[in-house]
Amino acid sequence: MSSLMNLSSLTVERGGQTLFSGLSCQFKAGEVVAVLGPNGAGKSSLLLAMAGLIPATGSIELTGHPLASYSRNELSRSIAWQGELPPTEFGLTVRQRLELAAGEDAEMLESTAAAMDIAPLLHRPLGELSSGERQRTELAALMLRDTPIWLLDEPTAHLDLKHQIHCINMLKAQRESGRAIITVLHDLQQAMAIADHLILIDGRGGAEYGEAKHLFESHKLSQLFDAPVVAQGSVLVPDYGGK
Amino acid sequence: MRWFALLIAIAVCLLLGLATGEQWINPFAASEALEKTILWELRFPRLLTAFAVGGLLALAGAWFQVLLGNPLAEPYVLGVAGSASAGAVTGLMFMPESAWAMSAGAFAGAWLGIVTVMFFSHLGANRMLLAGVVLAAFWSAVLALLLALLPEQGLFRAFSWMMGDLSHSDLPIPVLLLAWAIALACGLFLSSSLDKLLLGERHAEALGVDVKRLRQRLLLLASAVTALAVTAAGTIGFVGLVIPHLMRLLFGSLHKAVLPASAIGGGLLLVLADSATRTVIAPAELPVGILTAIIGVPVFLFLLLRRTQ
Numbered sequence: 418m419s420s421l422m423n424l425s426s427l428t429v430e431r432g433g434q435t436l437f438s439g440l441s442c443q444f445k446a447g448e449v450v451a452v453l454g455p456n457g458a459g460k461s462s463l464l465l466a467m468a469g470l471i472p473a474t475g476s477i478e479l480t481g482h483p484l485a486s487y488s489r490n491e492l493s494r495s496i497a498w499q500g501e502l503p504p505t506e507f508g509l510t511v512r513q514r515l516e517l518a519a520g521e522d523a524e525m526l527e528s529t530a531a532a533m534d535i536a537p538l539l540h541r542p543l544g545e546l547s548s549g550e551r552q553r554t555e556l557a558a559l560m561l562r563d564t565p566i567w568l569l570d571e572p573t574a575h576l577d578l579k580h581q582i583h584c585i586n587m588l589k590a591q592r593e594s595g596r597a598i599i600t601v602l603h604d605l606q607q608a609m610a611i612a613d614h615l616i617l618i619d620g621r622g623g624a625e626y627g628e629a630k631h632l633f634e635s636h637k638l639s640q641l642f643d644a645p646v647v648a649q650g651s652v653l654v655p656d657y658g659g660k
Numbered sequence: 661m662r663w664f665a666l667l668i669a670i671a672v673c674l675l676l677g678l679a680t681g682e683q684w685i686n687p688f689a690a691s692e693a694l695e696k697t698i699l700w701e702l703r704f705p706r707l708l709t710a711f712a713v714g715g716l717l718a719l720a721g722a723w724f725q726v727l728l729g730n731p732l733a734e735p736y737v738l739g740v741a742g743s744a745s746a747g748a749v750t751g752l753m754f755m756p757e758s759a760w761a762m763s764a765g766a767f768a769g770a771w772l773g774i775v776t777v778m779f780f781s782h783l784g785a786n787r788m789l790l791a792g793v794v795l796a797a798f799w800s801a802v803l804a805l806l807l808a809l810l811p812e813q814g815l816f817r818a819f820s821w822m823m824g825d826l827s828h829s830d831l832p833i834p835v836l837l838l839a840w841a842i843a844l845a846c847g848l849f850l851s852s853s854l855d856k857l858l859l860g861e862r863h864a865e866a867l868g869v870d871v872k873r874l875r876q877r878l879l880l881l882a883s884a885v886t887a888l889a890v891t892a893a894g895t896i897g898f899v900g901l902v903i904p905h906l907m908r909l910l911f912g913s914l915h916k917a918v919l920p921a922s923a924i925g926g927g928l929l930l931v932l933a934d935s936a937t938r939t940v941i942a943p944a945e946l947p948v949g950i951l952t953a954i955i956g957v958p959v960f961l962f963l964l965l966r967r968t969q
Contacts (some may be wrong), residue, residue: 468866470865470866489869490864490868490870492868493866493867494868496866500863502860503859504730506731507725507858507908508908508909508913509858510913513912517855517856517859566663648762
């Protein structure tokens with residue numbers, strides 16, 4: 418299957434500092450790539466660069482053409498980016514937020530809101546929501562974007578356990594429907610549950626791409642996070658020590 | 661229903677604006693030539709000027725609030741009022757006898773302020789706001805210097821203009837009304853992008869908005885509209901700050917509703933305020949900026965408390 422997006426020798430800088438360099442990989446339809454790494458390593462910046470929202474050196478190609486050759490409007494039809502919504506002071510409601518993502522198809526909007534458990538919140542201003550409710554609203558806004566590529570920055574952040582599981586299952590379903598999903602995650606078990614490939618960004622300028630089954634290894638992840646990660650049966654978990 | 665109420669409000673305010681003043685005149689029963697002259701040659705043009713200027717200020721306020729991502733922004737936040745006032749006083753200083761020197765000076769001063777602010781438009785919203793606040797302080801200092809140098813006989817005219825004065829507008833009314841309509845049309849054309857900008861610049865870009873271009877257009881549009889309003893009627897505060905918030909409370913946050921409601925609501929507030937200024941100490945007049953502040957401050961504080969609760 419041909420790739421939707423290619424990164425070649427990608428280098429991302431923020432504030433004059435190189436976050437990582439030399440990342441090359443391909444993203445195909447119907448696969449999930451999890452981005453892992455310590456805080457500040459450049460995981461979110463990678464997504465922003467892939468969405469064309471910040472500059473990067475190296476090459477990013479979307480369906481064979483340089484990302485820079487697309488207008489913002491064209492990019493928005495191919496790539497949906499989900500990140501934390503900044504505080505908004507102008508009274509925008511949940512329904513209006515969803516309409517901004519996907520137009521005014523009321524039926525679609527309401528079914529998506531119901532799927533993300535936010536149907537009772539549709540008339541509430543965004544400023545009055547809890548962090549988890551805002552996150553679910555953003556996920557619903559993402560679900561309304563019918564783009565072949567989704568870029569998600571910590572989609573399970575602020576969610577309770579029920580909604581974390583719901584979110585991961587929703588991403589699995591989207592993968593089955595042929596979407597390419599690239600997502601930053603902090604939870605190793607969630608990454609193991611969903612990722613076909615991994616991008617590991619180490620925070621020291623390095624980035625590695627490979628199949629999840631090869632990179633999910635306790636020694637490698639311990640090195641990546643500079644923290645103990647141990648195998649418990651078939652899963653890798655952080656080692657919090659005894660009680 | 662709310663739009664219907666706004667239509668009723670337009671009719672009521674226009675009738676009040678026509679009827680009130682030094683002398684109460686029933687617009688439906690005016691029969692004497694003098695009454696007709698007062699109604700249609702004095703009050704009606706002034707009422708149209710007030711409506712257009714109020715609408716322009718409210719539109720500019722709504723745009724600046726979104727452009728800067730700051731609910732406290734208003735048309736004068738980037739120093740345009742200060743530069744326009746400095747220009748007006750300069751005009752008065754060098755051509756004290758000229759009827760149009762203040763307006764011409766204000767227009768030139770406003771554009772000088774706008775061009776200066778444009779140098780900072782590539783910075784993010786917060787830094788542009790900071791630059792604007794600093795520039796406003798600069799223009800205030802220039803204005804203070806000019807007022808200190810202004811001959812005593814010019815001071816009353818200068819202060820009266822600085823507090824808002826609809827009695828000496830030099831701009832033709834059709835120009836103001838056309839500007840009101842064009843500004844509203846431009847705003848409606850941009851309304852979908854403005855809505856997305858409410859989500860923050862990054863989310864707006866991700867939804868397909870060319871934010872850099874939108875910011876430049878918006879800054880130019882809001883500044884030009886402010887310059888026109890200031891040239892027509894001096895600096896009139898609070899209309900541009902309060903009306904967009906009031907209309908968001910009544911009509912929601914989406915700009916396809918906020919902008920027309922603000923263009924009408926701002927106009928009506930200024931019509932009411934101007935009617936009051938012509939009436940309360942008749943035959944003398946208060947500067948209209950005093951009344952808009954007296955109405956605007958309590959309304960704004962109410963909104964602030966409501967939002968906090």
